[in-house]
Amino acid sequence: MSREPAGGELPIASHDDVVRVRQLARSLAAAAGMSLVDQTKIVTAASELARNTLVYGGGGTARVERVERPSPRAGARAGVRIVFSDDGPGIPDVDQALAEGWTSGGGLGLGLPGARRLVDEFDLDTEPGRGTTVTVTKWCR
């Protein structure tokens, strides 16, 4: 019997932690049977969002888990979900933050809109002064 890699919650407190989030996302996506291109997309989105959690959120966590579709089509029911949470400053204007090219730091403003394009489901929950939670899901095709 082959052992599936376990999901879990990882801290995001350093740039090395961002790499660990990428690695866990990769192993779960591969175990779920995702194509190489889709694995690369979810891992790249994870990298962008974990960096945002670290740089703008002041650190936080990433919960990486395998999910199953409620009403599965044959052979295409597995997916990977990642929840990034921080107790940072929050995002005052969500539409602006999701717009291509908008950055409050020295970035390119690509992370949020780019990550959104790379996944199947994207949810941004934020409140100024309270923190930010971004949830992304990618399904096997």
Next chain:
Amino acid sequence: MDRVPILKIGSVLLVSIQVDLQDQTVLALQEDLADRIVRTGARGVVIDITAVDIVDSFIGRMFATIASMSKLMDAETVVVGMRPAVAITLVELGLSLGGVRTALDLEKGMRLLGAPVPGVS
């Protein structure tokens, strides 16, 4: 933090990325390369990403930065070996890397710079 080694082959600096890149490693590599270009008078830089399984906005920006920086110091940069899945993902992420020269593999990249190809006579 890992540091990415820089090899000198003739007038070309070869950077073969074999580690999971974190942001500080990326910044250190940019600085190390600028320094080595000046000290060695290298005319070209080849960045081999055959082993790299993701390129996000930070890593992609490094390629563009190294390319413009090396140009200012009279050296040309070529990125070689990008995996197909990485290329597809980069475009969807929104990073086109228009100003960065690329080649499919190390040999083609070295030839592009008019440099001898390692291991090929």
